Amino acid sequence: MAKMVERMQTRSVPVGRIHIGGGAPISVQTMWKHPLAPVRSADLVEAGIRKLEEIGCELLRFSVPDMRSAELLGEIASRTRLPLVADIHFDHRLALRCLDFPIAKIRINPGNIGRPDKVEELVRKAADRGTALRVGVNAGSLPKTLRRERNVAVAMVRAAEEEASLLEKLHFRPVVFSLKAADVDTTVEANMLFSQTHDYPLHIGVTEAGPLVQGTVKSTLALSRLLISGVGDTVRVSLSDSPENEVVAAQSILQNLGLRRFGPEVISCPTCGRTVFDVTGFLEKVQPFLLRIDKSVTVAIMGCPVNGPGEAKRADLGVTGSEDRVVIFKKGKIIRRESADHAIEAFIEELEKF
Numbered sequence: 218m219a220k221m222v223e224r225m226q227t228r229s230v231p232v233g234r235i236h237i238g239g240g241a242p243i244s245v246q247t248m249w250k251h252p253l254a255p256v257r258s259a260d261l262v263e264a265g266i267r268k269l270e271e272i273g274c275e276l277l278r279f280s281v282p283d284m285r286s287a288e289l290l291g292e293i294a295s296r297t298r299l300p301l302v303a304d305i306h307f308d309h310r311l312a313l314r315c316l317d318f319p320i321a322k323i324r325i326n327p328g329n330i331g332r333p334d335k336v337e338e339l340v341r342k343a344a345d346r347g348t349a350l351r352v353g354v355n356a357g358s359l360p361k362t363l364r365r366e367r368n369v370a371v372a373m374v375r376a377a378e379e380e381a382s383l384l385e386k387l388h389f390r391p392v393v394f395s396l397k398a399a400d401v402d403t404t405v406e407a408n409m410l411f412s413q414t415h416d417y418p419l420h421i422g423v424t425e426a427g428p429l430v431q432g433t434v435k436s437t438l439a440l441s442r443l444l445i446s447g448v449g450d451t452v453r454v455s456l457s458d459s460p461e462n463e464v465v466a467a468q469s470i471l472q473n474l475g476l477r478r479f480g481p482e483v484i485s486c487p488t489c490g491r492t493v494f495d496v497t498g499f500l501e502k503v504q505p506f507l508l509r510i511d512k513s514v515t516v517a518i519m520g521c522p523v524n525g526p527g528e529a530k531r532a533d534l535g536v537t538g539s540e541d542r543v544v545i546f547k548k549g550k551i552i553r554r555e556s557a558d559h560a561i562e563a564f565i566e567e568l569e570k571f
């Protein structure tokens with residue numbers, strides 16, 4: 218179904234080493250969850266960035282509430298290849314400083330930057346530096362003039378259009394828009410409406426979606442409706458959880474819709490009273506290795522001999538509990554029998570051969 222999705226035609230916006238829109242693969246992004254200002258050394262942040270990059274994060278956003286954060290983000294951006302985004306509100310001087318560094322995109326809301334001359338100064342510098350902007354409209358922070366509009370989605374689209382006309386007057390084109398609400402229907406309606414009349418690429422997501430499970434379900438519902446309709450060029454799943462889980466959730470949505478392929482397809486048993494080995498613990502330990510595999514393979518992790526051998530045999534690599542041992546299969550053939558204690562080590566050894 219989703220493999221036949223006809224994506225909306227949007228303009229292509231270069232953002233560091235990737236493009237958003239113009240038919241580029243729908244990118245996965247997340248947000249750094251800690252303040253930068255207290256960080257004493259950029260090395261710690263860089264280690265976190267590497268970890269996110271290894272699992273397939275393609276764009277990473279940082280809040281920049283003060284000049285110290287702008288300086289540190291600039292230093293980090295000079296030393297990493299992952300496109301970084303500076304998220305700035307109210308003070309255009311922070312955006313101007315960020316533009317001195319190889320920061321790939323600045324997320325602003327021109328409405329809260331203040332006087333038009335400040336927006337113009339910022340836009341002119343972004344144009345000189347070849348840096349993209351993202352205009353983020355949130356249902357929770359609409360301009361006062363639009364708060365009386367009964368249809369929130371319509372108000373969001375109007376807010377976005379006001380920002381767009383400001384940037385259009387300045388002839389600035391490399392702009393990505395986002396229209397986010399905390400509920401599924403408003404998010405979908407606002408993005409569908411906006412995409413019908415504008416060719417800006419869209420960063421889609423439900424804002425403040427919730428904790429891991431509820432937030433992933435809510436995001437999946439909204440993003441699936443949009444993506445199946447061809448709307449959306451980059452995705453963030455906003456969870457009250459780790460950025461790693463945000464990346465995995467977004468990848469999983471895109472992969473299950475057939476829009477991108479990220480690493481292995483994992484089949485794992487939900488466990489029950491027949492489970493003869495610790496499937497959940499096993500998955501937790503092998504997950505970091507699975508996320509680093511950049512190949513279209515199927516991996517099965519099964520708990521018992523009822524369905525286990527059948528599923529594991531169909532997979533490129535599989536493991537199943539069997540009495541007091543685990544059995545490892547590769548393309549339908551048993552290649553190892555191991556004690557439960559050695560199962561993880563043996564499985565990772567086989568994974569690394571991929």
Ligand code: SF4
Pocket residue numbers: 486487488489490491492493519520521522523524525
């Ligand atoms: S594979 Fe076995 S252990 Fe897992 S849910 Fe099915 S019956 Fe239970």
